[in-house]
Amino acid sequence: MTTDLINRLAKIVGPGFVSGEAEERYLYSMDPGTMPAAAPDAVVMPANTEEVQQVILLANELKVPIVPMGAGLVLSGLTRALRGGIIVDMKRMNHIIEVNPQSRYAVVEGGASQGMLKSYLKKHHPQLKHSMPDAPPIATMAGNVCIHGSGHLSVLGGSHSDMLTGMEVVLPSGEIIRTGSCSVSGEWFARSPLPDLSGLFVGWAGTTGIVTRLGIKLFPSYKHNDVLIFVAEDADLMPEIISRLTSTQVAEDMTPWMSPKPAWAKGFLHINIAYGAHTKKELIFKRNLLQASVREYIDQKIAGFLPLPPPQKGRFLEIPSPDLARFADLRKGGGFEYVGALMAIEHFPQAYRAGLAIAEKFNVSYSLGSRIIGAGHCMMFFFAYAFNRADAEDVKRASDALEATNEAALKIGGIPWKAEEPAQKQIIDKMDPNTFALMDRIRSVLDPNQIMNPGNWEK
C-alpha cells in the first residue's frame, strides 16, 4: 500500500518531492509543541494547484487521510497525521502572484512565507507592508490566516483572517473553487458583497480543503515608526487602559506583556504600542493622542510610559519581535508552546491571575501577554510555557499547565486559539450543540470520504 502510494504520488509531483522514508516521516510527525508525535505514511510537496488536486483525488480513491501543512509551526500539533496518510507540504507553492498597490492587496500561493512577502514588498513596493505575526519568517501566510492569526497590524486591521480578501481552495472532493471577489471579477479586492464562503476554510484546522492561493490586505508602510511602552502595576486597570489607548485609533499594534524575566519586569504590566506616520510631525501628533488618552493615570502617578532613548527602541520595533523567540529558548532543549485564547478585553485581570496561579502550581517558566485585536474589540491572551524537550518531566509539567490553562481560559469565557486536538474537544463540550452539528453537516458535504485532517474538530 505505502509503496503503491509513494509511486503514485511520485507520478504526480516527481520522485524528488515525495517521501515515505523514516527520516521524513519522523521529522513530519511533530511540531515544537507538547503534542505527541503522529507520523504520516508519506510526505508530498506539490508545485501547483493542479498537483494538489491530483493528490487529493488520489487520497479519495485510496481513502487515505490528507493533512495540509505550511511551515509546521502552529505549535499545537494541527499538522500531525493523527490517522496517518499524506502530509501535503505546501512550501514549493511559494510564489507571490500579484501586488495591487492601489487597492492594497497581495495574492500569494498557499506556501508563500511571511518573510518572503515582507522582503518582496520591501524591494518592490516599499510603501506597503502586511501584518506579520510574531512567528519565524518561514511561517506561511495561508497557515496563519487559516488559524485566525494576528500580528503587527492587528489593532489597525483586526485578525489576519479579517485581512483575507479571497481564496482559491481545492476541496476534499478535488474541485477547485474561489471565494470572494476573485470568483466574479478576477480581482482579489474583497470578500464582500458575496456570501462569505471563506469562512468554510478559516478556523477549521485543515479539515475542509487545501488553500492554494489567497488574497490579503496590505497597509501603508511608514517612513517614521515609534513604540511606546506603558507600565502599570494594577491588572484591574488594564481593560480601561487598553480601551483608552485603542480609542485613539492611531496604534498599529498593541501587545501587553507580563514576564518574570528580566527580573526588573516581574510584577509590572507593560503594553508595547507601535505606531507610524509619514512625517515626524504626524508621528508626534499620534504620540500626543496616545499619551493624552491615559493622562489621568499618569497624573495620578500610578502608571506611565517607560523612558526609552531612540537607540533603545530598535529592538521593540523589530518585526517579528525577537522576544518570544528568546523566551522560547529559556529552558533550552527546544520546547515551547502556548495557549492563546481569544477573549473579551474585560477578562484581562482574570486571565493574568489565572496564568500566574497555573505557572506557580506547575512550576513552569512562563511569559504572559496578549495582542489586542481591532480597536479593543477582543484580544488573544497568551500563556506561554518554555520547556526542555529532552526532559520528559519538564514536557509533562508544561503539558499539564497547558491543559489547565485551556480549562481556565474556557472558564473565563475565552476560547483557546488554534486549539490542539484535546483542547478542541474541550471547546466542543462547551459549544452550542447545534453549532457543532452544523459543522459536522458541512464537513460531511465537503468531505464525504472523511479524508481531510481526520481527528480534528471531532468529539
Added chain:
Amino acid sequence: MKSIKFNPDLCVNCETIDCLMKCQYVTFSDIAEAREEKLKINDGKDSRVLHECLTCYSCQEYCPYDNNPFFLLVERQEEKGVLPAPKPIVEEQLRMMAPKGRITKQAVSGPVVDMCAFPMLTGCVRGKLFEGASTIVGTDIFCNIMWLHFAKNSTIRERVPQMIDNIMSFYLKDSDTNELVCFHDECYGTYTSVADAYGIEVPFKPIHQFDYYNQRLDILKDHIKPINAKIVYQRPCSNRLCPQTDQVLDEIFEKIGAERVPRKYDRENALCCGGVPRAHQRDELADELVEKNINDMLSVGATYCVFNCPFCMATLGQEVAEQGLMPILVSDLVQIALGE
C-alpha cells in the same frame, strides 16, 4: 542618616535668590515670590517648585553660596512624596539599575577608567589617549546620581556607599593607584559634590575625564593634528556639579583645534537635552527643548555636536545627525585629533 549640608540663614539673607530666579523652567513674577517659594522649601513646606522642577541641577551652579539648593529640593520632594515620574516607572528603573552582585575581583592598574553603567562604551577607551588603561563597568559600580531626577535621595544614600566599597574592594585596593578616572561626569559629581553634601566618605581620588584628557594632550602634544572645525557643545545637567571643568574643556578644545562656537544654550545657560522630561512624562516640553537646542546648534554653523554625557547623546544624537551635525563624545573628538 546624615542630613544634607545646608545653611538656611544663607538663603534668608540672599540678595538674589539666583537658584530660582535664574531657573529656565520655573518662572516667578518677581524676586519676592521666588524668595517665598525658596523659604517654603527650606522650611519643609509644600511649594509649587517641588512639583514643577525639571531636576536639571542648574540651581546647584546658580547658588552663590554653594548651599546645595538642588539636593535640598530633592530631599523635600522625597519627604513629601512628590514624585516627578509615575511610581511604576521609578520602581522599574530602580530594579534595572540595582546592584546585581555579579562583580568579581579584577586586577587593574592605572589609569583606571570608571565607565559607570555603560558597558557599550568601553570601546571608547582605546589608543594613545587611554594607553595602559583598565576599565571597570556595571551596575555594581553605578554612581546612582540619576535618582536625583526621581526624588530618591534615599537610594543615593543607600547605594552610593556600597558602590564606593565595591570600587575599592574589587578593584582599587589591590591596585597601583588610588585614582579613578570618571568617564561620565555624573560619577565625578557623585564622588565630589554629592558625597560632600551627603556626608559620604570617598577613599579614592576621583579624576574628571576632562582633567585626564587635558593632561594626556600635554604629554601627546606632538601627536595632535588640529581638527580645525567648529563645534557646538551640549553641556549636561551633571556638569552643574563641577562647573570648573567647563574651563578645562575649553583648554582641550583649544589644544585640538576645535572652535567652541558660542551659542545661546551653552555654559551657564545650557538647556536640558530632553531626556529627563520624557521620564517625567513631559514629552511636549522635551520636544520643545530638543527643538530649541537643535535650532540653536544649527544657527551657528558647526560641524560637530560634542557630548559629554552618553545619555544626552542617546537622547539627542539621532536628531542631531538627521540635521547634518555629527554627534560625538568628547573622548572620540580628542582621539580624532590624535589621528586615531
